[in-house]
Amino acid sequence: EVQLLQSGGGLVQPGESLRLSCTASGFTFSLYSMSWVRQIPGKGLEWVALISASDHSTYYADFLEGRFTISRDNSRDTLYLQINSLRAEDTATYYCVKGTPTLDMVFASWGLGTPVAVSA
Amino acid sequence: ETVLTQSPVTLSVSPGERATLSCRASQSVSSHLAWYQHKPGQAPRLLIYDSSTRATGISHRFSGSGSGTDFTLTISSLQSEDFAVYYCQQYNQWPPSTFGQGTRVEIK
Numbered sequence: 436e437v438q439l440l441q442s443g444g445g446l447v448q449p450g451e452s453l454r455l456s457c458t459a460s461g462f463t464f465s466l467y468s469m470s471w472v473r474q475i476p477g478k479g480l481e482w483v484a485l486i487s488a489s490d491h492s493t494y495y496a497d498f499l500e501g502r503f504t505i506s507r508d509n510s511r512d513t514l515y516l517q518i519n520s521l522r523a524e525d526t527a528t529y530y531c532v533k534g535t536p537t538l539d540m541v542f543a544s545w546g547l548g549t550p551v552a553v554s555a
Numbered sequence: 556e557t558v559l560t561q562s563p564v565t566l567s568v569s570p571g572e573r574a575t576l577s578c579r580a581s582q583s584v585s586s587h588l589a590w591y592q593h594k595p596g597q598a599p600r601l602l603i604y605d606s607s608t609r610a611t612g613i614s615h616r617f618s619g620s621g622s623g624t625d626f627t628l629t630i631s632s633l634q635s636e637d638f639a640v641y642y643c644q645q646y647n648q649w650p651p652s653t654f655g656q657g658t659r660v661e662i663k
Contacts, residue, residue: 542591
């Protein structure tokens with residue numbers, strides 16, 4: 436059974452940094468592209484970033500303005516999202532998601548989400 | 556960026572009835588469209604990909620159709636567990652992949 440165990444969220448002040456983690460099990464992590472998707476309170480789903488399986492290429496949503504970094508450690512079966520200079524508008528639930536074997540951007544498995552709240 | 560517009564925003568349906576949800580793309584996405592179900596406090600669940608292919612374990616009550624710019628998710632004979640928010644997502648041209656704003660299916 437695929438499991439994506441997320442950690443690292445919480446309440447932070449504007450300007451601080453945060454690293455979200457997602458530890459995978461139940462599949463060969465190194466073979467799958469992984470993404471982060473977020474949901475701002477009261478809003479819909481929003482794709483944030485993707486890292487490929489093959490060469491660890493990274494792709495980001497335009498609105499991130501360079502403050503987010505997605506990375507992976509295949510030796511630890513873990514996906515990360517580093518968020519710097521946090522702003523109130525980054526407040527959201529962040530989901531770790533797994534692509535399918537042939538479609539990187541189709542999200543067949545989701546973590547339960549980790550809430551990030553940015554407030555002074 | 557491809558914008559997806561879902562309609563209606565809210566759909567009130569009685570249990571046992573059929574629900575028809577629409578997703579329109581601002582430009583062609585071929586058949587590269589998926590549908591997800593999202594219930595409060597839970598992770599979203601993939602229902603349909605490639606416009607009409609059901610994901611593993613998804614009930615035959617759910618069916619998808621369409622290509623190009625117009626897509627439909629049909630839920631036949633709504634069950635209590637089907638009341639949720641449904642999102643479409645395009646992955647034809649990425650980055651970025653984009654989602655629609657969602658359709659809430661509620662009990663009438």
